[in-house]
Amino acid sequence: MAGQAVLGTVGQLWRYPASSLAGERLDVISVGTSTVDGDRLFGLVDASDGEIARPDRGPKWHKVPLIRARLTEDRRLEVAVPGGGWLPAPGQESDRVVSAFLGFEASIRPYFRENAEGYTSPLTVERYTKTPIHLLTTASLARLKALHPEGAADPRRFRPNIVVDMEPVEGSFPETEWIGRKLAVGDLLLTVSEPCRRCGFTIIAQDGFDNDPGILRNLVRHNAHNLGVYCTVDRPARIEVGAPMRFV
Numbered sequence: 346m347a348g349q350a351v352l353g354t355v356g357q358l359w360r361y362p363a364s365s366l367a368g369e370r371l372d373v374i375s376v377g378t379s380t381v382d383g384d385r386l387f388g389l390v391d392a393s394d395g396e397i398a399r400p401d402r403g404p405k406w407h408k409v410p411l412i413r414a415r416l417t418e419d420r421r422l423e424v425a426v427p428g429g430g431w432l433p434a435p436g437q438e439s440d441r442v443v444s445a446f447l448g449f450e451a452s453i454r455p456y457f458r459e460n461a462e463g464y465t466s467p468l469t470v471e472r473y474t475k476t477p478i479h480l481l482t483t484a485s486l487a488r489l490k491a492l493h494p495e496g497a498a499d500p501r502r503f504r505p506n507i508v509v510d511m512e513p514v515e516g517s518f519p520e521t522e523w524i525g526r527k528l529a530v531g532d533l534l535l536t537v538s539e540p541c542r543r544c545g546f547t548i549i550a551q552d553g554f555d556n557d558p559g560i561l562r563n564l565v566r567h568n569a570h571n572l573g574v575y576c577t578v579d580r581p582a583r584i585e586v587g588a589p590m591r592f593v
Contacts, residue, residue: 353511481505481573497554531588534580540571
């Protein structure tokens with residue numbers, strides 16, 4: 346590994362304590378054997394029928410990514426709607442505020458009771474199998490921006506765990522070409538397992554950028570629906586912003 350050149354350095358680290366809600370940008374993350382510590386512990390549902398939030402499908406859910414989520418130092422979830430303060434969740438007050446913001450009765454619920462100490466109300470189920478680590482390079486964001494100059498190629502559209510600052514590669518979404526290769530990100534060892542196929546979530550407005558169908562349209566046309574990659578974990582580690590990334 347010592348002989349391999351540095352491809353780039355970690356510029357951003359993210360985890361998403363509640364699925365579909367805005368993520369939490371961190372200076373350090375702990376990556377386990379399959380996912381980031383504290384990632385996707387809670388879900389948001391329609392309290393009337395238990396329907397799980399699907400911002401990529403239903404307009405009723407399009408405002409969900411505007412709701413912020415974070416974990417406290419003692420691993421308790423807090424959420425905040427635009428213009429509002431942080432509230433502990435799950436809880437009656439946070440559900441009331443989130444419901445008022447969305448315009449229908451909604452509820453934040455853990456996937457497992459151990460995710461919320463003392464919680465005795467209904468659980469929800471994960472909508473999909475928890476993904477491995479999601480890695481995205483600024484080189485791919487630069488390629489998208491070159492194809493769609495008027496759009497905001499913001500990493501928050503794509504919900505990565507690791508954003509690597511990397512020089513643009515003309516005409517290429519580079520990590521899409523790394524399937525099967527091994528990466529060292531600081532002390533973390535990963536295998537690039539598959540491209541990340543994109544859905545309608547990528548076009549939805551978030552804080553700082555507008556709804557933009559051109560984002561997904563260009564990924565469909567120029568990279569077979571994909572942006573970024575999923576990676577499996579060969580060696581877990583804590584990584585921090587500034588860590589170098591190399592091929593192994």
